[in-house]
Amino acid sequence: MTEVTKTLYLISGPMGAGKTAVSEQLIKQLPQAVMLDGDWCWAMDPFVVNDATKAMVMDNIQHLLNAFIQAPDLVNIVFCWVMDEQAIIDDVLAGLTMQGVRLVNVSLMPSAEKLTQNITADIRAGIRTADAIPQAIARLPKFAAVNSIKLDTTDLVPAQAAAMISKLPR
16 A cells, blocks of 8 residues: 555635635645646636647646656645536546545535625726626536535635645545
8 A cells, every 4th residue: 555645635616716815825834835726727818728728738737736746845735726527627637646645625615695705806806807706606516516525615714714624634
């Protein structure tokens, strides 16, 4: 049996759920931690979603996560992204060397009202557009079919959610 020496945290949820903020807090609370936000791999202009860009993004995510897993000075790897289908998670994991790595898969599940508040703040800050609210709310139920720990973040600030995630069984 392989000894577990690292932990990979998958932090998911709909847009506006606080994935990035929670992940940023999580790496502050965990020793020897690194974070990858899947959105960074999509930061392109023009934003194009097709088979080629999807494959490129997945390849980049897997490459970076594998590099973090292999890095001797890193113990905790945090990856956040909208993963509202089990197939997305399975695709990410299929390209990773998980020997000696424990997986903690968490879906952030705020209420529709909390999502609306978060995204409204993003709209005011110029980060999102108004169409993001119905899109995020429509995706929320999809997370029920994902094999993950569901964390209700409606009444939590990011540091509280990160603290709860950091205490999940090792």
